[in-house]
Structure formats: structure tokens, C-alpha cells
Amino acid sequence: xxxxxxxxxxxxxxxxxxxxxxxxxxxxxxxxxxxxxxxxxxxxxxxxxxxxxxxxxxxxxxxxxxxxxxxxxxxxxxxxxxxxxxxxxxxxxxxxxxxxxxxxxxxxxxxxxxxxxxxxxxxxxxxxxxxxxxxxxxxxxxxxxxxxxxxxxxxxxxxxxxxxxxxxxxxxxxxxxxxxxxxxxxxxxxxxxxxxxxxxxxxxxxxxxxxxxxxxxxxxxxxxxxxxxxxxxxxxxxxxxxxxxxxxxxxxxxxxxxxxxxxxxxxxxxxxxxxxxxxxxxxxxxxxxxxxxxxxxxxxxxxxxxxxxxxxxxxxxxxxxxxxxxxxxxxxxxxxxxxxxxxxxxxxxxxxxxxxxxxxxxxxxxxxxxxxxxxxxxxxxxxxxxxxxxxxxxxxxxxxxxxxxxxxxxxxxxxxxxxxxxxxxx
Amino acid sequence: xxxxxxxxxxxxxxxxxxxxxxxxxxxxxxxxxxxxxxxxxxxxxxxxxxxxxxxxxxxxxxxxxxxxxxxxxxxxxxxxxxxxxxxxxxxxxxxxxxxxxxxxxxxxxxxxxxxxxxxxxxxxxxxxxxxxxxxxxxxxxxxxxxxxxxxxxxxxxxxxxxxxxxxxxxxxxxxxxxxxxxxxxxxxxxxxxxxxxxxxxxxxxxxxxxxxxxxxxxxxxxxxxxxxxxxxxxxxxxxxxxxxxxxxxxxxxxxxxxxxxxxxxxxxxxxxxxxxxxxxxxxxxxxxxxxxxxxxxxxxxxxxxxxxxxxxxxxxxxxxxxxxxxxxxxxxxxxxxxxxxxxxxxxxxxxxxxxxxxxxxxxxxxxxxxxxxxxxxxxxxxxxxxxxxxxxxxxxxxxxxxxxxxxxxxxxxxxxxxxxxxxxxx
Numbered sequence: 001x002x003x004x005x006x007x008x009x010x011x012x013x014x015x016x017x018x019x020x021x022x023x024x025x026x027x028x029x030x031x032x033x034x035x036x037x038x039x040x041x042x043x044x045x046x047x048x049x050x051x052x053x054x055x056x057x058x059x060x061x062x063x064x065x066x067x068x069x070x071x072x073x074x075x076x077x078x079x080x081x082x083x084x085x086x087x088x089x090x091x092x093x094x095x096x097x098x099x100x101x102x103x104x105x106x107x108x109x110x111x112x113x114x115x116x117x118x119x120x121x122x123x124x125x126x127x128x129x130x131x132x133x134x135x136x137x138x139x140x141x142x143x144x145x146x147x148x149x150x151x152x153x154x155x156x157x158x159x160x161x162x163x164x165x166x167x168x169x170x171x172x173x174x175x176x177x178x179x180x181x182x183x184x185x186x187x188x189x190x191x192x193x194x195x196x197x198x199x200x201x202x203x204x205x206x207x208x209x210x211x212x213x214x215x216x217x218x219x220x221x222x223x224x225x226x227x228x229x230x231x232x233x234x235x236x237x238x239x240x241x242x243x244x245x246x247x248x249x250x251x252x253x254x255x256x257x258x259x260x261x262x263x264x265x266x267x268x269x270x271x272x273x274x275x276x277x278x279x280x281x282x283x284x285x286x287x288x289x290x291x292x293x294x295x296x297x298x299x300x301x302x303x304x305x306x307x308x309x310x311x312x313x314x315x316x317x318x319x320x321x322x323x324x325x326x327x328x329x330x331x332x333x334x335x336x337x338x339x340x341x342x343x344x345x346x347x348x349x350x351x352x353x354x355x356x357x358x359x360x361x362x363x364x365x366x367x368x369x370x371x372x373x374x375x376x377x378x379x380x381x382x383x384x385x386x387x388x389x390x391x392x393x394x395x396x397x398x399x400x401x402x403x404x405x406x407x408x409x410x411x412x413x414x415x416x417x418x419x420x421x422x423x424x425x426x
Numbered sequence: 427x428x429x430x431x432x433x434x435x436x437x438x439x440x441x442x443x444x445x446x447x448x449x450x451x452x453x454x455x456x457x458x459x460x461x462x463x464x465x466x467x468x469x470x471x472x473x474x475x476x477x478x479x480x481x482x483x484x485x486x487x488x489x490x491x492x493x494x495x496x497x498x499x500x501x502x503x504x505x506x507x508x509x510x511x512x513x514x515x516x517x518x519x520x521x522x523x524x525x526x527x528x529x530x531x532x533x534x535x536x537x538x539x540x541x542x543x544x545x546x547x548x549x550x551x552x553x554x555x556x557x558x559x560x561x562x563x564x565x566x567x568x569x570x571x572x573x574x575x576x577x578x579x580x581x582x583x584x585x586x587x588x589x590x591x592x593x594x595x596x597x598x599x600x601x602x603x604x605x606x607x608x609x610x611x612x613x614x615x616x617x618x619x620x621x622x623x624x625x626x627x628x629x630x631x632x633x634x635x636x637x638x639x640x641x642x643x644x645x646x647x648x649x650x651x652x653x654x655x656x657x658x659x660x661x662x663x664x665x666x667x668x669x670x671x672x673x674x675x676x677x678x679x680x681x682x683x684x685x686x687x688x689x690x691x692x693x694x695x696x697x698x699x700x701x702x703x704x705x706x707x708x709x710x711x712x713x714x715x716x717x718x719x720x721x722x723x724x725x726x727x728x729x730x731x732x733x734x735x736x737x738x739x740x741x742x743x744x745x746x747x748x749x750x751x752x753x754x755x756x757x758x759x760x761x762x763x764x765x766x767x768x769x770x771x772x773x774x775x776x777x778x779x780x781x782x783x784x785x786x787x788x789x790x791x792x793x794x795x796x797x798x799x800x801x802x803x804x805x806x807x808x809x810x811x812x813x814x815x816x817x818x819x820x821x822x823x824x825x826x827x828x829x830x831x832x833x834x835x836x837x838x839x840x841x842x843x844x845x846x847x848x849x850x851x852x
Contacts, residue, residue: 130837
């Protein structure tokens with residue numbers, strides 16, 4: 001990790017800069033796959049699955065029998081763990097449900113707003129080195145709570161054409177049954193345009209590699225909504241002299257093992273902690289199966305030593321990390337002043353990994369500084385909020401002059417007439 | 427208007443198709459302006475303002491004196507009308523404010539979610555044939571309620587280099603003072619990248635022409651958030667035999683006068699109403715200052731006669747209109763079944779124009795079928811919802827096995843270790 005000691009405020013922007021990835025280099029390839037799936041449907045999906053995933057798939061949809069059997073392939077302990085995570089995530093996301101807001105803004109002018117589920121949603125669950133079944137909980141639970149009628153799940157098959165039983169078991173547990181063994185750009189294309197087997201959806205959720213990200217960007221331009229713009233996963237840890245260097249090292253490593261492009265930032269007011277953390281990193285990294293990935297990620301990662309807690313907060317708010325761990329004495333006070341972050345973990349017993357899996361909060365969060373303007377996935381992401389209004393004749397009369405004057409001043413006389421005609425019809 | 431009587435369900439998609447506008451044709455021009463403002467700052471903004479708006483502007487920012495003086499240029503009646511609209515919009519949007527959600531998902535595992543304002547936002551207010559000051563209310567009021575610290579407003583100047591006093595008065599009334607006489611792509615560029623005079627923002631709101639829309643799309647790809655993807659404004663009216671054809675015609679015209687690409691759809695179960703509405707349109711259109719625009723918009727607009735209210739609902743939900751007027755006996759029941767719309771107006775005394783200006787609901791709404799997945803602008807649009815969690819040692823112990831098992835099954839051993847190290851440190 002690169003260490004910056006008391007850097008000038010003017011140099012922060014440069015230090016905190018994230019690597020730029022230019023997806024336009026992939027666009028031609030991605031556009032071609034999108035177009036072919038749009039034109040050829042299932043046949044193109046099968047072709048690209050053979051080409052990219054080396055899997056020759058017959059039925060794109062996972063059968064009920066496969067879903068049933070998935071249960072037998074998992075240990076009882078893992079199934080229980082997934083069940084506990086599901087309960088916590090359900091509890092936290094249930095608190096996000098809203099009753100309608102109803103306001104009578106003037107006598108006879110009733111306005112309200114209703115949460116209504118997006119009818120058709122698609123969940124993309126990457127696979128690859130490991131089956132990321134936790135993503136199904138994080139996307140599927142709020143989708144079910146919101147009341148989405150059609151939930152489609154796509155995930156890339158192994159070379160045997162199958163999905164991992166942990167994926168199938170988790171999906172089944174939360175009631176998702178429209179599951180397709182399709183990944184990559186072809187999955188995004190199929191959910192965007194629909195094929196003979198795979199239904200078209202209105203919004204697509206889920207992480208993915210650079211091709212999937214590029215495909216989501218392109219279909220968004222065509223009108224399909226997406227959850228979030230994507231970037232590599234990140235953590236920032238802020239620690240003071242009360243922190244345990246071993247805990248900090250373990251948090252930095254849980255981010256670093258995600259991928260060589262993972263962003264890891266450690267900010268501290270306590271200079272002695274730096275060497276202790278570096279030592280703990282060395283000790284802990286050697287036992288990791290994904291050590292080589294973590295080593296590469298740490299090479300591009302940064303440690304910033306600052307004078308005060310207030311400076312640390314400024315660095316953090318400027319960086320806008322996806323995950324923020326506050327391992328310090330006054331974590332509650334510091335947390336109150338965080339304005340840019342995806343999810344915040346307070347105190348020494350709150351590692352990021354509890355939020356990644358099971359505490360209840362969502363792990364689909366804004367990366368790449370997007371936390372300045374975007375929120376993580378929640379029930380909100382699966383609903384639209386539609387406004388309604390109903391005026392009585394009295395209400396219309398009360399508001400008529402206001403609307404007539406404003407419409408007139410904006411030169412929109414038909415807008416004015418729509419009020420005047422009604423008023424004068426009495 | 428084109429009339430379709432009892433069309434086959436299979437033909438609906440074709441009938442409801444919106445015209446496709448390909449913004450990629452503008453991209454080269456727009457990219458050039460974006461790039462030049464990024465490199466040259468204020469100088470480029472001035473150059474493009476002279477080129478596109480024919481205005482030679484000195485200070486980009488509107489002075490306090492100009493803001494003060496705007497009050498003298500408006501009639502008392504108009505100022506009062508704007509004040510009434512402001513009050514109603516504030517009332518409705520205040521109901522959207524949220525207290526934090528706090529959930530203890532397991533003993534010792536506390537999770538909560540907080541609404542935090544986006545720090546820096548930019549509001550774009552088009553001008554052109556008329557000063558659209560109502561847009562300032564619709565964007566500025568939720569921005570202020572949310573607590574955005576920096577609110578920047580850009581609007582194109584007239585050839586005299588000035589902004590219309592109604593724009594300035596409205597902005598001042600709701601406490602917006604960072605106002606710039608800059609419009610078009612150069613305004614979007616300035617707010618995205620920042621210039622010497624114009625601050626950079628995290629999210630840009632507001633309608634605009636095709637160039638502005640294209641610029642918003644392009645900066646979104648670079649990480650600046652935007653309110654909504656844009657398209658021409660739309661209304662769908664559903665009416666039965668209880669409706670007044672004059673009212674319907676007035677609503678269709680208030681949409682049609684917006685622009686020649688405005689989308690107007692009239693759905694009815696009552697065939698006799700069609701001729702009556704067409705006749706009322708002919709009567710009302712002739713007195714409109716924007717008659718020629720309305721005539722063109724109506725040429726591309728459609729009337730669909732359906733058998734039942736249920737069919738009408740299906741047509742409407744498939745179309746997903748920005749505005750939906752339900753002029754029918756059982757508007758409340760029908761409204762309950764609307765799943766895709768931006769804003770819904772119930773009954774014969776609820777014309778769209780009351781919502782456009784003053785009833786309290788927001789008029790920045792999803793067009794182009796985006797209502798299937800997007801909501802209109804609200805306080806939500808100006809905040810992020812950040813999640814927080816704090817575990818006690820007991821909480822960590824309670825959840826540890828769950829996280830360890832799941833991380834292990836996903837092959838992420840550093841994630842597992844972050845929990846184990848803490849647990850075993852006791």
C-alpha cells in the first residue's frame with residue numbers, strides 16, 4: 001500500500017482518484033451480442049453461451065426438478081445460515097415499506113403518492129470463481145417485498161450447463177422460480193428485449209463484469225432501467241488509536257480479495273497504527289486462497305495519515321466510499337457527519353462482511369464515488385411512486401386563479417383554458 | 427387525431443409506439459461543446475452563449491441587485507399565485523420527508539437508514555418561447571426541503587443577456603441565489619465539470635431540448651447523476667359516458683400545445699364521445715396562440731375505442747403515460763388499478779394543468795414509457811439513503827457462524843476471517 005503522510009488538501013483529489021475504465025473499447029463487441037439476441041432470440045443466447053461459457057444448454061430455464069434437488073446438495077448448516085440471513089434482510093427491508101402519503105393541500109385539492117411495484121424485473125447474478133448466492137438475497141428479497149409480479153433471474157452456467165445448487169436453493173427459498181442458465185451480455189440482452197424463453201423486463205439489477213456493465217449502460221440508453229452505475233468494489237477504513245490493527249487488516253483484505261481492481265483506502269490520525277496494520281496484512285494475506293488477487297489490489301491501495309478526525313471525515317466525504325468502516329472511539333459522532341458513503345459500519349465489531357451477507361442491510365451499493373448522488377439498492381429500487389390528485393369543484397375553484405395566472409405568464413393558454421372551461425361550465 | 431375502433435390486443439403495441447428519436451446524431455456536436463467547456467471554462471461558456479443564444483454576457487452569475495429588482499417587474503397577482511403554488515408544493519413534498527428507519531435485526535445487530543441530502547445539485551430551467559418558472563418551484567422546493575447545501579440554477583438568457591424576472595423572482599422566493607445566465611449544452615457542461623464561475627454539482631435536474639437531453643445522457647455516463655431520462659411530454663385521457671367532451675378536448679390541447687412532438691392519447695368506451703371531442707377540439711384550438719404547434723401534435727395523436735373499462739386500463743398500463751386523466755364515473759376504482767403512470771388525475775375537475783402548476787404534486791415526470799420503471803421527481807430525488815450498522819460483541823457472536831458459512835461457500839475467505847479474527851480475539 002502507498003502511504004501518504006499529512007498530504008496537502010490540494011493534493012487529495014489526485015490521491016483519491018480512481019482508475020478510469022473506458023468501456024467504449026468493449027462497445028462494439030457488446031453491441032453485436034445485444035443485436036444478435038434481439039434478432040435471433042433463444043438461438044443466439046444458446047450460441048453465445050456455448051461460445052463464452054463453453055456450455056451447451058438445452059432448456060434455458062431451470063426445471064422444477066432441478067430446483068427441488070438443489071436442496072439435497074447443500075449442508076444443513078449452510079441452509080440454516082442462508083435462512084438466518086434471509087430473516088435479517090427481510091426485517092431491515094420491511095421497514096422500508098411505506099404507506100401512502102395523503103395531503104389536502106387546499107380545501108378540495110387532495111393529493112397523494114403511492115408505492116407501486118415495478119411489474120417486471122430482472123436479476124443478474126454473476127457466477128465465475130464462486131456462486132454469489134448472497135446477491136440473490138440482496139436483490140430478490142426487496143423485489144418480493146415490493147410486490148414485483150414477474151421476477152426473472154439469470155446466471156451463467158458452468159461448463160456442465162448447470163447452475164450451482166446454492167444459487168438454486170437461495171432463489172427457491174425466497175420464491176423466485178423463473179431462473180435461466182444464461183449469463184453475460186446475452187443475459188442482459190434477453191431480459192431487455194425478451195426471447196422465446198426469457199421474458200422482457202422493465203429494470204435490470206445486479207453486478208457483473210465489464211461486459212455486463214457495458215451492456216447495462218447500453219440498454220439503459222434504450223429505456224431499460226438499471227439499478228446503479230457500476231465500478232469496482234471499495235472500502236475505506238477510518239481508525240484511531242483505539243483500533244485493533246488485526247481487525248483493520250482483515251477488513252482491508254476482505255475488500256482486496258474481491259478483484260485486482262478493488263479499491264482499498266485506510267485513513268488514520270494515529271501514525272503508529274500504519275506499520276502495525278501493514279504487519280498484520282502480511283501475516284493474514286499468506287493464508288488466503290485468493291492471495292494473489294489481494295496482493296495486486298493492495299499494490300494500488302492507499303494509506304492516508306491525517307492530523308485530525310475532522311480531516312479524516314473530509315477525506316472520506318470527498319472519496320465517497322462504497323463501504324466505510326469507522327473503527328474509532330467516537331464512531332457514533334463521526335457517523336453523524338458522514339454525507340457521502342454507501343453503507344457505514346460503526347465500531348470494532350462491525351466488519352464489512354456482516355453487511356455483505358447477513359446483518360440485514362443491502363450489499364448492492366454505489367461504487368466509484370457515485371455515493372455522492374446515488375443510494376444502494378432497497379425496496380425503493382423496485383417500486384415507482386405514482387402521484388394522484390382529485391379536485392372537487394370547490395377545490396378547482398380555489399386553485400383556478402393561481403393556475404390561470406401562471407399558465408398565462410408561461411404563455412400556455414390551453415393549460416389555462418383547461419381550468420377556465422371547467423370553472424365557467426357551472 | 428387517428429381513430430382506432432376496437433383494435434385487436436395484438437395491434438396495441440404498434441398503435442402505442444412512440445416516435446423514436448436517435449440522439450446519436452447530435453452526439454458529435456454535443457461532445458464538442460462539453461469538451462470545450464471542460465477545457466476552457468467560462469471563456470467557452472461565453473463563446474457558446476454568444477453563438478447559440480446570441481447573447482453577449484459579462485458576469486455569468488445574476489447579481490443580487492438583479493434578483494432584488496425582479497420583484498418590481500411582476501404583477502402582484504402573479505406573485506401571489508406563485509406564492510400559493512409554492513405553499514401547496516411545499517405541503518405535498520414535506521410529507522415525503524422521512525425519519526430514520528431503525529431495526530435491531532438480531533440481538534446486538536443494529537441497522538438503520540438515513541436520508542441525507544445530495545450536497546451539490548444543479549437545476550436546469552429552459553427558457554425559449556416562455557419563461558418556465560414553474561419548473562423552479564418543482565425542482566427547487568424538494569431540493570430545499572431535502573437540505574441540499576449548494577443549489578445552482580442555470581437558464582438561457584434572452585438576446586439582451588438577461589433572465590426573465592419571473593425566473594429570478596421565483597428562484598429568490600424559494601431561496602436560490604446561485605443563478606447563472608447560461609443555457610443549453612454549455613450549462614450542462616459547466617455544472618458537470620465546474621468552471622471559474624459555475625460550481626460543479628453531483629446531480630443535474632430539469633427538462634431541455636434534444637441537445638440538453640443528449641448532454642445529460644453523456645455526462646451521466648461519466649458519473650454525474652441525472653433526474654430522469656427525457657422524452658416529449660404526454661397525456662392519456664380515459665373517459666366514459668359521464669365525461670364532458672369540452673373538458674377532454676381542453677386537456678388534450680394543453681398537452682398538444684407543448685410541442686409538435688407531444689404525445690396525446692384518448693381512450694374511451696363510449697363511441698359517441700369521439701365525435702364530440704373532435705368537434706370540441708376544433709372549437710377550442712382556433713383561439714390558441716400556439717395553435718400551429720397543437721395542430722401538428724394532434725396529427726400524430728390517437729383515439730382508441732375499447733369495449734370495457736378493463737380493456738382501457740390494459741391499454742393505459744401498456745402505454746405508461748406521463749400524465750393520466752381519469753374522467754369517468756368510477757375514477758377511484760380505476761385509479762387503484764393503474765400500475766404504470768407518472769401522475770394520475772381523478773374526475774372531471776382535475777385537469778392536468780393544476781398539477782403542472784399548483785396543486786402540490788411534482789410536474790417533472792417520466793415520459794416515453796419510462797413510468798414502467800421510473801418515478802417522477804420528489805424529495806427522494808435529492809437525497810441518498812445511507813445505511814448504517816453497529817454490532818456489539820454479542821451481536822457479532824450471534825451472527826458470526828452465519829457469515830462464516832456463507833463467505834466460505836462463496837469462496838471469500840478474507841470475508842470469513844474478518845469475523846473469525848474478531849470473535850477469536852476475546
